[in-house]
Amino acid sequence: MAQGSGRKPLVAEKRYSAGGKGKPSAAKKPARKKPARKAKPRKTGLFGLFARKKARAKPAPKKRGFIGLLLAPFVWAFRLVWGFTWRIGMVVCLLVGLAVALQYAKLPEVSAYLDGRARGSVTLLDRKGEVFAWRGDQFGGVIRADTVSPHLKNAVVATEDKRFYRHFGISPRGVASAIRINLREGRGPLSGHGGSTITQQTAKLLCLGRVYDPAEWKSESAYEADCRKGSLWRKGTEAIFALAMEAKYTKDEILSIYMNRAYMGGGAYGAEAAAQRYFGKSANQLNPAEGAMLAGLLTAPSSLAPTNNLKRSQDRAATVLRLMQEQGYLTTAEMQQNQNAPAVLSEAAAARAGGYFADWVMDTIPDFLGDQTTEDVVIRSTLDQRLQGAAEEALNYIFENKVRPGSKAQAAIVVMSADGAVRALVGGRKTRVNGVFNRATQAKRQTGSAFKPFVYATALELGYSPYDRVLDAKYCMKIPGSGQWCPENYTRKFYGEVTLARALRDSLNVPAVKISEAVGRDKVSRVARDFGIDSDLAAGPALALGASESSLLEMTGAYAGILNGGSSVTPYGVSELKLVNDSDALMGASGGIGERVIRPEAAQQLVWMMEKVIAGGTGRRAQIPGWQAAGKSGTTSAAKDAWFIGFTAEYVAGVWMGYDDNTPLSGVTGGGLPAEIWRETMVRVHDGLTPKPLPMLEPAPIAPPPQQTRRERRRRQGPQLGKELGRAVDNILRDILGN
Structure with missing residues (x-):
């Protein structure tokens, strides 16, 4: 380009900034001035502040697409619901918090909740001081979660609430799971599985703090039913109570309340009572199998109680052991070991609740010390468990081997000492029962010839000799209003002149009536009553033949009076009664030997006469090898009742056999099956004892008359x-x- 042309040379514009190579540099453009905004007057004060905040908070409107338009109603609805929900939630939380706080303030110290029984317990001991039965609400004493057997504690948690130590009193997961199971099984959401935690179950056991009041509830059962209600409102109040407990007590304290108050079957409330009831040991000594069995009872204590069905209880315990293994409380080897060696009952538990004997003892003491006691009572009884077992075994042996299968006949046995202390009592063929009809004490039946010893006791007391004679021949009496009455012997024969001893030995009816009429029926009745037969006695001449009704216990006690030398006897089963932890007894023996009824010589001569009954009379089948025994059989008209009552120098025993509906026995007399039951019982009772002679006195022979001429x-x-x-x-x- 020519110089001086006046034009400037061409220069390429800078495309890169000076700061770095290869980077373009933005061309500088002249700044464009924005038109000045007209300033608005600034608002001041509260309204101004609000307006500025509102202006800053409000975003610029955005354009919505097609999807946004579709979702807009749902977003609006969600915002509306959420706005109501969180506000209502806040109110509900506030109200629940207030309710929990109020309930928290009402909760007492934990010790007040450890024993919640309305009634006390009755523990029955045998003559040796060993427990054989329980009655009432048994409570073995307070236990605590930190001192009880860890196997029991772990079993309870594993079975009832595996998240017990992790939740706050309520388990939403457990409730949801329970509702799902209930709906799946076709029940209502609150029916069946409840999903309750141990804390909630404890709240239910406490009846949400409400104490039984007879003025509010008709009975304790009505009170308990009210406490077990499962309505939605009830569940809500239960949850509030549970939350308050979680705030007030520690987890172990809540578990302690639960294990002390839970019913575990067999009349046992709390783990300590159950451990004593079923295993004869304390709850802190339980092994895994025993702990699992007790924990398994919590689901259904009555039906799963080992005294009702041991196999079912053991099966349930095996399931609990598996749960303990799954949750890490036991190893697989420990689980299998305890499943293979399940828990078994103690001897006292195997005897259930003491059977007929315990029922009878409870009937003989005042209600305020028995069924209705509010205290814990201990009764020392006269029961000898060896003799009780002997009587039960003898009864079973006869019915299994001598009675036709399917027979509905019943039997009862009483064994006592000469002073009236009852050592064994069987009230029916089914011995493992309680609270049922007791044929030994409650049944009043005609005694038949078993009453005759009291006729001869009266005669001997008045000076008669066993060698005195009476004519056994046809004999009739005119009974006012009934016509003529002619007693007959069982054999339908007469035997002429017989001694009193033979008349009793062969159970002859005519001589017994004649002697009764000779000495006076009133005297015979008085002697029988004095010996302890309190039942109404017949007024007519049939008194001598046992037309009156009596119980087996009364009759056996009356025979005990003959054995002890002629003094009356009151049968008794209580030796001592006292409250737990008290050294002084509230009651002593409830019976024993009373006043003398006949002279000792008369009683000993009567024993001599009754020994002939077993040695060679109607009671021959009752003979005991090596022992002297005396007794008397009895069979009523049409064989509706059959009796055998007798004694050795050691024990008195009575047996009754018959039907509850008075159906006649087929081919049975008192000298038959009842005598065999008596023999089998007494053979077992005397096992291991040294034979002793009976306290009997043979009468002096009557001198023959002097020699006389035929004229x-x-x-x-x-x-x-x-x-x-x-x-x-x-x-x-x-x-x-x-x-």
């Missing part, structure tokens, strides 16, 4: 023969004329 004998016998002939003629005329 003198005729002269003396003439008037007597004339009287006998006159009586015979009178009887024939009465039969002909019908008088």
Whole structure:
């Protein structure tokens, strides 16, 4: 380009900044001035501040697409619902918090909740001081979660609430799971599985803090039913109570309340009572199998109680052991070991609740110390468990081997000492029962010939000798309002002149009636009552033949009076009664030997007569090898009742057999099956004892009359023969004329 042309040379514009190579540099453009905005007057004060905040908070409107338009109603609805929900939630939380705080303030110290029984317990001990039965609400004492067997504690948590130590009293996950299971099984959401935590179950056991009030509830059962209600409102209040407990008590304290108050079957409340009831040991000594069995009872304590069905209880315990293994409380080897060696009952638990004997003892003490006691009572009884087992075994043996299968006949046995202390009592064929009809104490049945010893006791007391004679011949009496009554012997035969001893030995009816009439029925009745037969006695001549009704316990006690030398006896089963932890007894023996009824010589002669019954009379089947025994059989009209009562120098025993509906026994008399039951019982009772002789006295023989000539004998016998002939003629005329 030519110089001086006046034009400037061409220069390429700078494309890169000076700061770095290869980077373009933005061309500088002249700044464009924005038109000045007209300033608005600034608002001041509160309204101004609000307006500025509102202006800053409000974003610029955005354009919505098609999807935004579709979602707009849902977004609006969600915002509306959420706005109501969080506000209502806040109100509900506030109200729940207030309710929990109020409940928290009402909760007492934990010790007040450890024993919640409305009634006390009755513990029955045998004559050796060993527990054989329980009654009432048994409570073994307070246990705590930190001192109880860890196997029991772990079993309870594993079975009832595996998240117990992690939740705050309520388990939403557990509730949801329970509702899902209930709906799947076709039930209502709150029916069946409840999903309750241990804390909630404890709240239910406490009845949400409400104490039983007889003025509010008709009975304890109504109170308990009210506490178990499962309405939605009830569940809500239960949850509030549970939350308050979680705030007030520690987890172990809540678990302690639960394990002390939970019912575990068999009348046992709390783990300590259950451990004593079923295993005869304290709850802090339980092994895994025993702990699992107790924990398994919490689901259904009555039906799963090992005293009701041991196999079912063991099966449930095996499931609990598996849960303990799954949750890490046991190893697989420990689980299998305890499943293969399940828990078993103690001897006292195997005897269930003491059967008929315990029922009878409870009936003999005041209600305020028995069924209705509010205290814990201990009763020392007269029961000998070895003898009780002997009686039960003997009864079973006879019915299994001597009675036709399917027979509905019943039997009862009483064994006692000569002072009236009852050592064994069986009230029916089913021995492992309680609270049922007791045929030994409650049944009143005709005694038959078992009553005859009291007729002869009266005669001996009045000076008669066992060798005195009485005529066994046809004998009739006119009974006012009933006509003529002619007693007969069981054999339908008469045996002429017999001694009193033979008349009792062979159980002859006519001599017994004649002796009763001779000494006076009123005297016979008085002797029988004095010996302890309190039942109403017949007023007519049939008194001598056992037309009156009595219980087996009364009759056996009356025979004990004959054995002890002629003094009355009151049968008793209580030796001592006292409150737990008290050293002084509230009651002593409830019976024993009373006043004398007949002379010792008369009693000993009667024992001698009754020994002949077993040695060679109607009671031959009751003989005991090596022992002297005395007794009497009894069979009522139409064989509705059969008895055998007797004694050795050691024990008195009575047996009754018959039907509850008075159906006649087929081919059974008192000297038959009842005598065999008596024998089998007494053989077992005397096992291992040294034989002792009976306290009997053989009477002096009656001196024969002096020698007389034939003419003198005729002269003396003439008037007597004339009287006998006159009586015979009178009887024939009465039969002909019908008088």
